Amino acid sequence: MSPAELKRAAAARAVGLVEDGMRLGLGTGSTAALFVELLGERVRAGLSVVGVPTSEATRRAAEAAGIPLTTLDETPDLDLTVDGADEIDPQLRLIKGGGGALLREKIVAAASRRMVVIVDGAKRVETLGRFPLPIEVVPFGRVATTLAVAAAIRSAGCAGPLSVRKGADGAPFLTDGGHLILDAGLGRIPDPEALARALVAVPGVVEHGLFLGLATGAIVAEAADGQPRIVTLGAA
Ligand SMILES: O=C(CO)[C@H](O)[C@H](O)COP(=O)(O)O
Structure with missing residues (x-):
């Protein structure tokens, strides 16, 4: 399975966590972009949510997907942020910022009651630091x-x-x-x-890109017999 297929599987599972009326933080990167794309499909089918994008790239993608947007100043308490990561360890500590959006990503994650990380299995490490x-x-x-x-x-x-x-x-x-x-x-x-x-x-x-004590759960997509197998960590 390609990393892109695994990322899509993780993003699809995360879209299932979204409930009507939620205020969402929208992450940045290729995995978060798949979440935005799939969330847009649910919004066009009638789901009511508002999102705070963590980058200008995500803002553009969310607008294209038809997701209503707000700002953190208008909506400072978010229900759920879904974002990718460059690395995740067993304590749900992360390295983020490979896409350069770490500052807004951290502000948005800190303003959210839950942060669920979506990654392919290659991002799991015992000790952070392999990724710069x-x-x-x-x-x-x-x-x-x-x-x-x-x-x-x-x-x-x-x-x-x-x-x-x-x-x-x-x-x-x-x-x-x-x-x-x-x-x-x-x-x-x-x-x-x-x-x-x-x-x-x-x-x-x-x-800095160390996200410590912010992620409440993770959805990890791993390849198993040519199919994506979802592993959840924490509350996801
Ligand atoms: O932190 C990030 C952007 O600042 C991304 O979430 C991280 O780089 C993972 O990206 P991708 O989903 O493309 O592997």
């Missing part, structure tokens, strides 16, 4: 901030290269908020909470 950790920083003082981030990483018992994320045109990638992303290739993060504390203490760091 995205760290969002303001452009001002980038070099000084990068040095301070490197020191914070060392203080949390981690090591690895830091690189400024580039876009397809080779220029530095800018987030929807106009910030840069540093990708930290750490390999292994033995204490994600300690690293999170160290990173938020660095002036210039806007947010």
Whole structure:
């Protein structure tokens, strides 16, 4: 089975969690995009929901799918956020931000009573860190901030290269908020909470891709005999 088929299976299961009247956080990335597409089918069939998109890309996709949208300022309490992830560990701790939307994704997840993560089985890890950790920083003082981030990483018992994320045109990638992303290739993060504390203490760091204590459940689609098998973690 291709990763795309597994992602679609996870997204389809998550659409089944949506109830009439729900206020939803809409995640970002290829898996979340499938959720938005499938949710749009239910909305066009009569389901009533409102969504808060976590990126401009998701806003465009949700509008195209016919999903009514609101803002977090108009609707600050959400019932359910459904989002993808780059990695998930057995404690439902995540690395997110591969798509560069980590800041809005974290704000929206924190405003939701439930956050359900939809992933294919390849995203499951015992220890976070195989996927480079995205760290969002303001452009001002980038070099000084990068040095301070490197020191914070060392203080949390981690090591690895830091690189400024580039876009397809080779220029530095800018987030929807106009910030840069540093990708930290750490390999292994033995204490994600300690690293999170160290990173938020660095002036210039806007947010990082460690989502700790936010996911309440996960829907994992794994391949079994050529068919997707859904495994749920936590409350999903
Ligand atoms: O955090 C994200 C975007 O910022 C995505 O959820 C994450 O990168 C997973 O993406 P995909 O579903 O395409 O594998």
